[in-house]
Amino acid sequence: MNPAAGVTLSADEQVARIFAWRRGFNAMHLIDLGIRLGLFKALAEHPGQTEAELAAALGLHAPYVQVWCTTAYSLELLEADERDGFRLAPHVDGMLANEAHPRYLGGYVRLGTEFATDDYRRAAVAFHTGAVTPYQGRSREFAQAVTQAIAGVNVMVARKILPGLSGLAERLRAGGRLLEVGCGTGFMQLQLARAFPQARLTGVDIDPTGLDAARAAVRAAGLDERIDILEGDVGRVVPAASFDLVLMVEVLHEIDPALRADVVAACARALVPGGWLVIVDETYPSTLDQARQAPYRFALQTGLEELMWGNVVPTREEQERLLRGAGFDGPIERSLFGEGFTLLVAQRAA
């Protein structure tokens, strides 16, 4: 019995669902290969190639490329016609062939095909021992893949969400100060510097691997004068009552649950009176009934995929307890966007 839908699935329906998920697994590997072998890029640069031309251009085994093209066509990632050969289906260019595009999904695919499969290989043992391999210090490639996986969310927050928060956007445009907790490899710092050219920015994280990349990115962009990158606990390395905005994107569920109250309280202390805390994260279902509802799908997927990173996705009740505990007594604005991200906005009392 499916309590959410109120219907019982037949055996045939269950079989069809499992086959569909298995096809999804293959589709991820097909996309991963298309990115790694340069097939999507080659078709973006020269649309209208036969399998043989594509194989020759990339130095690949033609019969394998033929199967890849036919399968990608069946998945509607490619279009084709008898005369001109294969080309990318609409929108696939930005999503799978252009790393700089805000909708690029290559990093997200790679997190599944490369890093999650490593974790799943260790999972059977970990389910006995509870072992975790934390995010911090995994590798530079891992930190970069995570950055790429959520780059689109960061672009949206910097270009659309923050500029739309009235009062806050004006302060940042007038030279306000912004602290990003969990800045990772620094991608968001560069987006924010562009979106608010007058603002002064600080990024803090506890992961030295990501921070090395962040410092290099800031230096390469010539933004050393405007951006400080700090390593350590936000409660220790950041001065109190100094920032108009404290921002966390996809960080709350990464913080050790035992430390969350201290970190959120430190974020509150870092704000000037009247300053804003903006959190973008995911919300885990609080009940089994919610576990079958669409807005929780993405958080459930994260909860499983990041189990062995040691991550626990917070429920709405935990998010609110953390904010109230840190002294945010006023309204907490909550909304959903994208594939299942929660936006929380709270303001420190003036």
Ligand SMILES: C[S@@+](CC[C@H](N)C(=O)[O-])C[C@H]1O[C@@H](n2cnc3c(N)ncnc32)[C@H](O)[C@@H]1O
């Ligand atoms: C999923 S990554 C997100 C990085 C970046 N915000 C982004 O959107 O690309 C989570 C980051 O939170 C950092 N983090 C976890 N616990 C933290 C803590 N207590 N203080 C600061 N950063 C923390 C991790 O090291 C990691 O860089």
